[in-house]
Amino acid sequence: MLFQIILFYLFAAVLIGAALGVVFSRNPVHSIMYLVLAFFQSAMLWLLAEAEFLAIVLVLVYVGAVMVLFLFVVMMLDVNVESISRQLTRYAPLATGIAFIMALALIQLIWLRSGTEDPSLGAFQPNPADYDNTKALGAVLYTEHVYAFEIAAVILLLAIVAAITLTMRRRPGLKVQDISKQVAVRAKDRVRVVKMDAEPKEKMGAEPKEKMGTEPMEKMGVAPREKMGAESKE
Amino acid sequence: MSAILEAWNALPPTVQYVSTVTFKIGLVTIGVILTVAFSTYFERKVIGSMQSRVGPNRVGPMGLGQPFADVIKLLVKEIVVPAESNRFLFVIAPLLSLIPALAAWAVIPLDDTFVIADINAGLLYVLALTSVGVYGVILAGWATNSKYAFLGAMRSAAQIVAYEIAMGFALVGVLMAAGSLNLGDIVRAQEGGVWNWFLIWLFPLFVVYWISGVAETNRAPFDVAEGESEIVAGFHVEYSGVAFAIFFLAEYANMVLISALTAIFFLGGWASPFEGLTFLAFIGEIPGIGWIYNGGFPWLFLKIAFFMYTFFWMRATFPRYRYDQIMRLGWKVFIPVTIVWIAVEAVLAWFKIGPWAA
Numbered sequence: 001m002l003f004q005i006i007l008f009y010l011f012a013a014v015l016i017g018a019a020l021g022v023v024f025s026r027n028p029v030h031s032i033m034y035l036v037l038a039f040f041q042s043a044m045l046w047l048l049a050e051a052e053f054l055a056i057v058l059v060l061v062y063v064g065a066v067m068v069l070f071l072f073v074v075m076m077l078d079v080n081v082e083s084i085s086r087q088l089t090r091y092a093p094l095a096t097g098i099a100f101i102m103a104l105a106l107i108q109l110i111w112l113r114s115g116t117e118d119p120s121l122g123a124f125q126p127n128p129a130d131y132d133n134t135k136a137l138g139a140v141l142y143t144e145h146v147y148a149f150e151i152a153a154v155i156l157l158l159a160i161v162a163a164i165t166l167t168m169r170r171r172p173g174l175k176v177q178d179i180s181k182q183v184a185v186r187a188k189d190r191v192r193v194v195k196m197d198a199e200p201k202e203k204m205g206a207e208p209k210e211k212m213g214t215e216p217m218e219k220m221g222v223a224p225r226e227k228m229g230a231e232s233k234e
Numbered sequence: 235m236s237a238i239l240e241a242w243n244a245l246p247p248t249v250q251y252v253s254t255v256t257f258k259i260g261l262v263t264i265g266v267i268l269t270v271a272f273s274t275y276f277e278r279k280v281i282g283s284m285q286s287r288v289g290p291n292r293v294g295p296m297g298l299g300q301p302f303a304d305v306i307k308l309l310v311k312e313i314v315v316p317a318e319s320n321r322f323l324f325v326i327a328p329l330l331s332l333i334p335a336l337a338a339w340a341v342i343p344l345d346d347t348f349v350i351a352d353i354n355a356g357l358l359y360v361l362a363l364t365s366v367g368v369y370g371v372i373l374a375g376w377a378t379n380s381k382y383a384f385l386g387a388m389r390s391a392a393q394i395v396a397y398e399i400a401m402g403f404a405l406v407g408v409l410m411a412a413g414s415l416n417l418g419d420i421v422r423a424q425e426g427g428v429w430n431w432f433l434i435w436l437f438p439l440f441v442v443y444w445i446s447g448v449a450e451t452n453r454a455p456f457d458v459a460e461g462e463s464e465i466v467a468g469f470h471v472e473y474s475g476v477a478f479a480i481f482f483l484a485e486y487a488n489m490v491l492i493s494a495l496t497a498i499f500f501l502g503g504w505a506s507p508f509e510g511l512t513f514l515a516f517i518g519e520i521p522g523i524g525w526i527y528n529g530g531f532p533w534l535f536l537k538i539a540f541f542m543y544t545f546f547w548m549r550a551t552f553p554r555y556r557y558d559q560i561m562r563l564g565w566k567v568f569i570p571v572t573i574v575w576i577a578v579e580a581v582l583a584w585f586k587i588g589p590w591a592a
Binding site for chain 2: 027029033036052053056057059060063064065068069071072075076132133134135177179
């Protein structure tokens with residue numbers, strides 16, 4: 001138990017440090033990496049609380065998908081950090097107010113838990129060894145909270161449809177490839193091989209040498225062979 | 235011998251547990267790294283033979299010492315850090331791509347009993363860790379502060395995010411068939427011979443998973459993140475020496491991981507294809523080759539080797555995909571295929587057809 005307490009304080013300390021790093025680092029990419037670290041630490045805290053499903057899903061969804069897209073966008077922006085941070089200080093009073101309210105809520109929750117006899121609000125009790133957080137969550141989600149769960153699913157679906165509709169604008173004059181047409185092309189649609197009688201020798205000899213190879217070919221509609229780039233290996 | 239055993243038993247259980255797990259981790263890590271070393275040799279031999287060449291044959295017997303010669307060469311080379319790069323992220327990026335590739339092995343069952351961490355959400359753990367691996371590539375591209383590297387990172391990020399979704403959906407089908415997120419239970423659900431493998435009933439999902447796995451590891455024909463002909467070497471263009479070796483190690487470790495996962499999810503992991511053929515049961519009693527009938531680690535190894543071979547085969551055979559076609563394949567072909575097949579599977583399960591008959 002002592003070991004777990006040490007782990008808890010270690011993870012919590014790194015989590016708080018990372019959260020401060022998100023706010024105070026000047027480089028937005030560093031901020032995002034701090035946020036990733038913070039997500040990992042909170043996942044570790046959830047693991048300590050025997051909520052392994054939530055912990056893994058936190059890493060999967062936030063670290064694996066959301067933060068990658070954040071990083072994607074932030075990397076492409078060439079932000080002037082100085083001017084933005086000057087703008088940000090304008091909102092400092094508002095941010096402090098929100099932080100104060102959240103801290104108050106947390107303190108009130110801890111105070112509520114410490115002074116009560118109700119076991120569901122009391123100190124954390126370890127679960128039996130055969131407890132399966134994934135199974136327990138599934139059992140509750142698909143029975144007790146099935147309507148809330150379904151509504152959440154429909155809202156997410158709506159968000160997907162909305163996001164796709166927002167990006168589906170047809171710009172005029174856009175050249176788009178029709179892939180099925182490209183795939184359906186056969187060699188005989190592009191190249192026509194024409195049989196020609198051999199020309200008499202004395203006539204050919206009169207013409208300049210370079211011309212005789214290429215010109216008749218192009219007249220036949222055969223595209224000159226492109227120089228193929230050899231594949232290079234590392 | 236008995237004195238050692240007594241001293242072991244006298245240790246507190248926590249110490250016993252920690253030392254056993256550390257030993258297992260060491261065993262698996264060394265195994266994976268050796269597999270990576272020899273798969274580079276395997277790759278060069280396979281591609282060499284497909285291109286009518288000999289392949290490496292100078293270092294050691296049949297060139298078997300080649301991987302070690304390569305490693306020593308990379309270790310003694312100088313590491314160049316570009317002047318305008320972000321030094322810390324530049325150095326840490328290769329590690330960020332290697333660590334998830336190795337950490338995912340924690341939940342891979344190598345046979346019926348050997349697994350480092352037998353956790354219930356193993357499949358989710360694997361998904362989470364494979365999705366974290368993309369950070370190494372993106373940060374390497376950004377920290378290098380070079381346009382080629384940055385383009386490679388952008389391509390790789392978009393590609394990995396796209397194919398992850400198809401991979402996740404394919405795995406939904408697997409967990410619907412197995413009824414469990416535990417990788418060991420997924421293999422146990424496929425025991426009883428080759429016709430019980432998920433490969434048969436989940437064939438479209440298998441194809442989607444395997445191709446997405448190839449795309450996820452940035453291997454040919456999906457290796458546009460490197461794209462030598464356009465962007466030199468993509469995200470690792472400025473890396474040299476050990477830093478490059480770690481990227482190389484991570485790429486091959488990811489390939490071995492994807493091969494192992496495909497074997498576990500669709501080809502019955504360590505299970506033998508001959509189980510259930512009772513007239514072959516006598517093989518199971520012969521010591522030494524009993525695994526051919528009973529199943530065991532050699533089967534998993536053979537399946538991994540087969541998929542590694544397929545990686546190299548594809549690299550030697552196919553030209554590189556065009557980038558927009560990669561995106562089209564991921565979003566417009568694979569995701570609809572998986573969704574349709576999950577619906578088909580639900581209908582099969584509802585009417586108790588096939589593997590759901592029992």
